[in-house]
Amino acid sequence: MQFPSRLIENAVEEVSKLPGIGKKTALRLVLHLLKSDTNRTDALARGLQELRHNIQYCNQCHNISDGPLCEICNSHKRHHQIICVVEDFPDVIAIENTNQYHGKYHVLGGIISPIDGIGPEELHIESLVSRIAQSDPVIEEVILALSPTMEGDTTAFYLTKRLQDYNLKISSIARGVPIGGELEYTDEITLGRSIIKRRTYEVDG
């Protein structure tokens, strides 16, 4: 692709480094900015840079935060006795958007994956254990909201072992046929497991 200006070429180059954005889309975005008000570009650039340079991580749950303690850890409205363990902060955003969970979180910062050289010591597991050990009020339940993959299962298994000495309930988010999905298009492993792990029918679903 040829560009009439080095500035455009450079901007397209940078934008097309973003995931899922090719040169053509990058050019479209860049030309859009060029046609819009200068303030738009400045606000975009400033927003990205402020985010990248000023972002902090919560000292307690390791979620992204604007201060040393995130809003969820700081909130008195959230249940202190339940911790939901997730792989990374997009998972927190996803769970928060369901409006179905009112406890606290713990962000591992990854998942145990020997192939990628990620062991338990690379993750925020020790801080979870000491958080549970020192917590007052005492933690009653840890929900493992990890991806249903081999690595997720390995991490869940490791966490269960590490936490077995504490008197708490360890649960895992339900796996099965997605709501709105059609049985005939569900993969056989999910469908098979959903039959094995069948539940007593309840009217509220």
Next chain:
Amino acid sequence: MQFPSRLIENAVEEVSKLPGIGKKTALRLVLHLLKSDTNRTDALARGLQELRHNIQYCNQCHNISDGPLCEICNSHKRHHQIICVVEDFPDVIAIENTNQYHGKYHVLGGIISPIDGIGPEELHIESLVSRIAQSDPVIEEVILALSPTMEGDTTAFYLTKRLQDYNLKISSIARGVPIGGELEYTDEITLGRSIIKRRTYEVDG
């Protein structure tokens, strides 16, 4: 959508203002930047801002340019006798990428559209006329590469009238069935016109 940080919310807000990018995609892009090196974000922000603030327009053809005269106008390898008239600079990039055109350009900066309140005086038409009048060597051909829409046709008609006193050939890019397209899926207006405007068969296509 709820965000754990005001910085993320702001960045997502700015990114999702780009055309074709929704909140979910914006969040994915923002989280990608957050996981990448700080330099990546800085380079992206700098690239966009430099483009927006330092871009210039060629004094002759009104294409985007790094200096007062664009590379194409400056080039001695391009044919001086042919000017291709386009609506806007993305069209220049599109035609350049075909590698089939070796003349100069003239960017109108828009198209005559009474509904949008854009008349001939809003466009770079006078500068095209004076460019043709003053050109040495004399301009032999003007190619109208405008969109095959009502506005494109209106603009082409107006330009033809304005340029009729000059001794030059005025041509228009070919319209018809797109190469690689299937006849049965071609819209009836295009197909109908392509039959009316049929050409003597030539072996080289």
